Amino acid sequence: MISAQNRLLLLSGNRWFLFLTLALLTAACSPKVLPVANQPVKSAPKPVENQPAKPIVVKPVAPKVSTISLLLPFGLDHLAPGANYTSVSLKEADIALGYYRGFKLALDSLTAAGYNYKLQVYDSRDQNAQVHSLAFNPAIKNSDLIVGPVFPDDIKAFTAAYTNGKQPIVSPLSPASPATFKNPELITIIPPLEYHAWSAARYISNKLHPDKIFILRSGFSEENEYIGPFKRAIDSLGKRHIKVVELTVIHGQLGPIINQLNPGGKNVFIVPATDQRFLTTTLRALDSLNKSYPVTVFGHPSWVNFTFLKAELLQRLDTHITSSDHVDYKAENTIAFVRQYRNVYHTEPTNYAIKGFDEGLYLGKLLANDSINGLSKADFTGLHNDFEFQKKPGIGWINTHVNIYKYANFELKKVE
Structure with a gap:
């Protein structure tokens, strides 16, 4: 500690x-051998035949x-x-x-x-x-x-x-x-959050191939940090062939989009909200909708830590969550x-x-x-x-x- x-x-x-450090200090204190001017040059000694070579010692670095x-x-x-x-x-x-x-x-x-x-x-x-x-x-x-x-x-x-x-x-x-x-x-x-949005968009575009994606807003402005990058990613990856429908949901009312849902295939919903009251009401409404229109939900990465979200409900809604x-x-x-x-x-x-x-x-x-x-x-x-x-x-x-x-x-x- x-x-x-x-x-x-x-x-x-x-x-x-x-x-x-010790090696450098020792080297610094050792005597230096310097040449002396005007001294006669001694001839080199004759090599001794068959003398074994001295091993080269390499100091560890x-x-x-x-x-x-x-x-x-x-x-x-x-x-x-x-x-x-x-x-x-x-x-x-x-x-x-x-x-x-x-x-x-x-x-x-x-x-x-x-x-x-x-x-x-x-x-x-x-x-x-x-x-x-x-x-x-x-x-x-x-x-x-x-x-x-x-x-x-x-x-x-x-x-x-x-x-x-x-x-x-x-x-x-x-x-x-x-x-x-x-x-x-x-x-x-x-x-950052924008890469979660891009990852979700890439997965949806490559794996699910929907014609439409529904974004359910709670009304809080911070959701734009997710929604903006997600829409740009879908437009880029889907080459603008995937329609994005946005709805601000009040008290779980999903009626305005009922006539746009597909009863025979998956309906993909993006729910970037983190507010507990909104999520409790909206996911319950999606659970009811799921009985007639198959639902796939993509949630905010913070959902991983929300204990009020029950695994049984999230599994019924085919919920996907991005996480890092x-x-x-x-x-x-x-x-x-x-x-x-x-x-x-x-x-x-x-x-x-x-x-x-x-x-x-x-x-x-x-x-x-x-x-x-x-x-x-x-x-x-x-x-x-x-x-x-x-x-x-x-x-x-x-x-x-x-x-x-x-x-x-x-x-x-x-x-x-």
């Missing part, structure tokens, strides 16, 4: 750096040390006398601790394989003033990779003050659009990770620990191999998602990979 703010944590692989700075919201100032964690700051600290543990476990695994790292950990506190101050920290500026801050406002504050334009900065957990930050060196790990962080705890590699995490930390890994492990493994190896600027050529299959990066001018690298799941046997099954 981290006990002091801004303490630097070193990994065991740095022993090679110590050996190299210390491996490269990659320095990584983690900027995470531990909120250690809440441990000061008279201060207390609030429910919000305690949740942020849980996120920070889980991510740090997973990331550190990944680097330990790479160190065991021969790589070498120096891990520096800083408390961002989820405070703009603290993040702004960290942007001027010389140790952070001299690191090879910066991971964090975590939250969008903190990322904006840090990137606005950070002046080293060639150093990669990782947004590790936020799906916020990188266009918000406008930093060409930013690496966005969690795919759904973990299959039955997979062998996930089971192995959980076992290792328990052995090291004596607790269960959170989703943030799993993300930290995936990102630490991926970024650590690329950094050690000097490939951090070639993300588009380095795809990766992780425990929570795959990494497939694209470089976008002015806004950096973006992971575009999104999985699609559907409900079967009352649980989510990956279909793409």
Whole structure:
């Protein structure tokens, strides 16, 4: 556990750096043999026949040390006398601790394989003033990779003050659009919402081939962040042969579109809402409609975490959900990770620990191999998602990979 703010944590692989330092000091203190002018040149001794060649001794070279700075919201100032964690700051600290543990476990695994790292950990506190101050920290500026801050406002504050334009900065957990930050060196790990919309559109166009798609709105403007990219994707992929019908649904009333439904085939509905009351009413109305008109629903990625949505209902509606962080705890590699995490930390890994492990493994190896600027050529299959990066001018690298799941046997099954 981290006990002091801004303490630097070193990994065991740095022993090679110590050996190299001692060797250099020894070499610097050894006498130098210099030529003396005007001395007669001695003739070379005659070679001795059949003399065995002396073996060439090659001194071991210390491996490269990659320095990584983690900027995470531990909120250690809440441990000061008279201060207390609030429910919000305690949740942020849980996120920070889980991510740090997973990331550190990944680097330990790479160190065991021969790589070498120096891990520096800083408390961002989820405070703009603290993040702004960290942007001027010389140790952070001299690191090879910066991971964090975590939250969008903190990322904006840090990137606005950070002046080293060639150093990669990782947004590790936020799906916020990188266009918000406008930093060409930013690496966005969690795919923004627009890539969920594109993935859903591609699946619908390639697999379902509908003539019409119905978008059910709740009326909240934030739904446009999904609807806009989805419509552009359908127009592009479907070559404008797929008609999109939008309806703002009030109290579950679907009557205005009944005469446009197909009783003999699937009717595809996009429901980008996240409001509980709206979803409860609208999905119940779709369930009634499903008795006469077969329904296929595509929901918002946040639905994965909504406990009020029942698997039986979602399965009847042939519900598909896009996700970039759904973990299959039955997979062998996930089971192995959980076992290792328990052995090291004596607790269960959170989703943030799993993300930290995936990102630490991926970024650590690329950094050690000097490939951090070639993300588009380095795809990766992780425990929570795959990494497939694209470089976008002015806004950096973006992971575009999104999985699609559907409900079967009352649980989510990956279909793409």
